[in-house]
Amino acid sequence: MGGRSNTDRTVTAGLSGVNAQSGKETVMENDNEFRKDPDKQTVDEILADIDRKAAISESLEEGTDENDMLDKEVLSQEASYEDSTEDGESISEELSGADEVSDEQAAFEEESAEEYEADDENEAEIFDAEDTDDTGSSESNEDKTPEKKHNIFYRMAKSIIPWKGDNAGLIVRKIVFIVALIVFLATAIPLLCELLSMFNDQQVSNRVSQMYKLDDTDVPEDNMDILPSFKKLLEINPDTVGYIRIDGTLVDYPVVKTTDNDFYLTHDFYKNESKSGTIMMDYHNKVTPQGHSGNLILYGHNMAVGTFFAPLNEYWRTMYDQYPEGSKSFYKEHPIIRFDTLYEQAEWKIFAFGIYNVDESRGEVYGYNLKYDFSSEDDFNDFMINIMDRSDIFTDVDLKYGDDILTLSTCCWPYEGSDRTVRLAVFARKIREGESKDVDVSKAEVNTYVRRWQWVYDKVSNGYDWFMSTWDRRKLLSYSADDAKRDGYSFPDKTE
């Protein structure tokens, strides 16, 4: 209103250095406008009066000499306010162009310009007085602050948008800048929205996580009843089958299972659509009071913000951080997974992790996630040898037929051009009854001749297949000497 008009005026005068000709004309235009539309001006005027009277009355309340002086100044400004308001609006109008100017108009403009300057001075004095007067009206200050802000926007707009009077080069620069800004916003905004949605998904998960008590000691003895900790989760989602946590990481989520492996890729625990999905168990797996499948397979997204199964990538990524000693740091710090099913609390020792191709056109696809149960000892042994051949690490954890296996699967992009053809899988086995949960991580070794697929061999070693099965099968307790003889495998020298 009135205040804004003053602001416009100040900015325009300050920035564009209005010449007398254009100034004259605009004043006249505005003056005409004013006469045509008296109501509008009256409203402006009334509101401006209210502002000023409020300032004056506050100053009077203070009753200091300084404020008396200020009052006089304010009053003098008030007297010239009507014209100054017109000036402010008119100079804004000036930006839209100027026509021919008459002598009368010129004379009028000069007169107005003088008043305009006088107003500026008065206003500046008022500001000074208010700034230096500790006991002065804070409201008056507050009134002026938004005006300054508006000035900045106005200036910014003028420096960005092609304006009449700009030379061709400047217009081109401004257009280029605007195009670049649009391109930037068009890419940044969706990205920002996606990031915000991921963080939001994590917030939802955090709320859910608080409903599950990992240290619950109220565990039924016979494993036939659902653990009490799951009751709240089951009330929200009856598809709940477990809860996974890796200490010291963001992996801390409920696990669900439904009739397919698709729904929870795009839905959260509350079954609302979500890019992050939920950690889900393969629908082929069974979790019953009598027990569960021999190989429980869990899937989770590898989110860019590090949530859900993204931390699993650290197992693979931190291998061979240093040569000749692979640092294996992430594994060393996180060798245990906590995974509870509805009926049982359990901890699992990681014994392998590796990357797997899922695109047949790029080479062998090994079905690490297609083995839900082990039909025999040979079946178990064969699967484990295949997993270890493809594992980037050999750990000190031994295996035997009858062990429960947990497979965690997520996406990963280990090579340039990996696209969506590679999965990372982490394998763990349940800690046996009476077994210590300690793992000697110092004995972990890098599998230097790890089995990959042809696309990797082509990319890394000009097609040379370097694979050698070097896992020490003594760690596979159910693998007998007869099995070794049948497979043509020689156990390493026991004295090593």
Next chain:
Amino acid sequence: MSRIGELQCLIDKKAENVVQLLVGKGKKIACAESCTGGLISAAITSVSGSSAVMDMSICTYAISAKEKFIGVPPRIIEKYGVVSAETASAMAEGVRKTAGSDIGVSVTGVAGPTGGTADTPVGTVYVGVSTKDGVKAKLVYTDPSLSGDESAREYIRKSTVLAVLEWAAEVIQTEQ
């Protein structure tokens, strides 16, 4: 004398120095070369009496050869690339252990004029030296334009040989 000729004179002198040092200390050396194609072992074996100090030299030009004969872990090449400090370290370590020598030296790089990338431009060579105390590798970059009107490839290869021999001499001197 041409630049490459000057380099060759320096190489001959340094090779002699290396052999003397090895004889003096009673140590043996083994080499694993890639882009130098045997120039290091040629320089050492050109010195009379080198048979007492030279155990083995292998030119592992192909990646498969690096893996098969001197045990360079494929995982290293996969993670760091064949032209890298880690691969040079693995080569030096591998050849030293394969030959049972006291010192292993290695070279892997891009002598050009083709094969350069943004990360490993032509002239990028990593050299490694392994002893029983550990293994080290460093980058030896030779600007191909310094070769003037002579073969940049030859210039890079000879510069690398000189750098390896100088580093080997330093290591042998400090070796107990």
